[in-house]
Amino acid sequence: MTSTEVPLPPSGSYVKSIRESSHAARVAAGIQIDTEAIKRLLLSPAFTTTFYRVSHNHGLAFPLNFPSPLAELNFLSVLSLLNFGSGYRALLHAHTGRGAWDSIRAFVFSIYLGDAELLSAKGMQGVEEGKVAELMGVRVHVERPHESIPGVTVGELGGPGYELVSIVAETMRSTGDALVGAGYPDLGTFVVEALKEGERAGKATGQAVDVEVVLERLVKAIPGFRDMTVVDGRPIYCFKKALFLISGVYIRFHKLASAPFPIPHTQDLPICADNVIPSLLAYLGVLDLSRATAHGLASVFPAPPVSIESLLDQYHPQSSDQDEDKAERKGPPEEGPVLTVEQAFLLRAAAIEACEVIVQVARGLRLDGEDAGWVAGGEEELAWVKGISLLDVDTWLWAVAKDRGDYRALGRFALRGTCFF
């Protein structure tokens, strides 16, 4: 089913719909969230010794000279809109030497530095596949033997590189169409309007910016933000890229002395459900798929090559492995399981709820009581764990997956053909 056949959530309840639809889908699929595994994770050296460093390492301060905050917001907005491609991670590593996020970031940098008109609504509207392929550095031809001349091969458009480039180009064109149709010069200007509308609504609800209103505006106006599907008759709403954009506005601009536009509070928004977070939560035992009843989920992930105990321990690359560890970082990653739309959305939904549960479990930890059995000393020093936010949990899970050699080796699932994550 395509996103156009999925009903939008009722007006005014987009955030609630992410949470409720995720819960309903997770329960119906028989995926369990293991609260003991969450406690073990929260009190593990893998978590406690890296959380602050890794979850505060936001890669959103760009090394570019922007003429205005609006220009920077437009850049961030286009980057968020195009923040997908995880299903092509192995291909991207082969063609660009980078993962999905770094490849897209480099692509939007190239646009900014060389073809900046592609960041306008009209420029997006007219973008062609060839331009996207050139700027992304992705090869879009496949070779096949010539029909009649033996030994001769001909190149033709096709293959996964062409598939990804086509989705990027189409996402840009549909966004350009929507913006031009509504009279906006670029995506950033539209986002400012949405933030201002959120600010007006927030006056009634006592918030600086009503995030609900901002999210609804983004999703309704731009097809590339309509990240939702129906699985077994139940809708699932993820809206990952729109949430990423809204969180990005907070991360990038909230510390400025005078805010250039209304800044939403995003610490407690649902996570940005991609392929990394559900995969990692499954390997760490937080998502228990063993009793899943739907869509063959019980057997989608291979057993991790190392034990959960070792994944929860502090990472000690052998000193002789350090060079290997660096090489491993550069080398092409292991291709994870390629999933169906249904499988991928069910896992994303489960991850959305699991992260909510992680924050709840953290709040309720009894560091002086029975839970402290997990702690290897220093209980009082762990009081900060009780105050972690959803945004921090998202960033930690996503970034720690790249921080350790043994986590990088865990195959993340892939979904092809989507512009949503």
Ligand SMILES: Nc1nc2c(c(CN[C@H]3C=C[C@H](O)[C@@H]3O)cn2[C@@H]2O[C@H](COP(=O)(O)O)[C@@H](O)[C@H]2O)c(=O)[nH]1
């Ligand atoms: N949940 C969540 N998913 C995130 C990000 C980011 C970008 N993170 C940096 C930017 C700001 C943050 O503070 C981080 O420093 C990318 N992704 C998604 O991962 C997917 C895999 O990509 P890769 O492993 O490269 O191939 C891809 O769908 C991509 O869209 C995040 O933060 N959270």
